Amino acid sequence: MGVVEKVFESLKEIPESSVIALEANSDAYFDVIRAITEKISIYKNLDVIYINSTLPANSIISVMDLLDIKRDNIYFVDCGSSVLLTQQTKNGHVLFVESPTMLENIMLKVEFLLRKLDRKKGKLVFLDSINSLAIHNSLSILSEFMHILFNNMRSKGAYTVVLSIKEQSSDDISRALTMVCDEKIDVKEEW
Secondary structure, three states: OOHHHHHHHHHOOOOOOOEEEEEEOHHHHHHHHHHHHHHHHHHOOEEEEEEEOOOOHHHHHHHHHHOOOOOOOEEEEEOHHHHHOOOOOOOOOEEEOOOOOOHHHHHHHHHHHHHHOOOOOEEEEEEEOHHHHHHHOOHHHHHHHHHHHHHHHHHOOOEEEEEEEHHHOOHHHHHHHHHHOOEEEEOOOOO
16 A cells, blocks of 8 residues: 555544644655545545645646646645745636745635635645745744644634655654644655
8 A cells, every 4th residue: 555545544534623744754745745635635525725835836736737636626825936936827726925924824815715615515724834834934933823723724624734744844843743733643655
């Protein structure tokens, strides 16, 4: 069984309002994305709000297209384009945030999408990745952001999944995730 299936198996039984931290090596990055955006979202009939700060949304969309991942139910809050100074292409499924330091704007965009999307479907907020946001924000501000965002998602019954890349992580980030997440799952290549 591959990484995609193992991540799916680890997440398919999580209850609504859960906040899960996935800690993965960079080798498993696209497998985690596939497990969240394709497997879990279809299995649980969820709209996905994908907060991307690692790569621009256009790059992630291109990879999803290569992997034949359907994107009808995926909406991006893109902080990655501004960092890499890539051209921001207009797309009805992408909202841009001017900088990954503008954490309040990220929360506002997520809230906007929650109100805009079909209320009959469940929601999953996928934060990719906490390490990228940690580069641009102090740990105390980032911890406060996670606490507010995750509790807001809990109150709305949304699932929240936070990706942490092991090679970029620190003990401080790991401790911060422990404080705000219900569970931490170590994604291993040898599962």
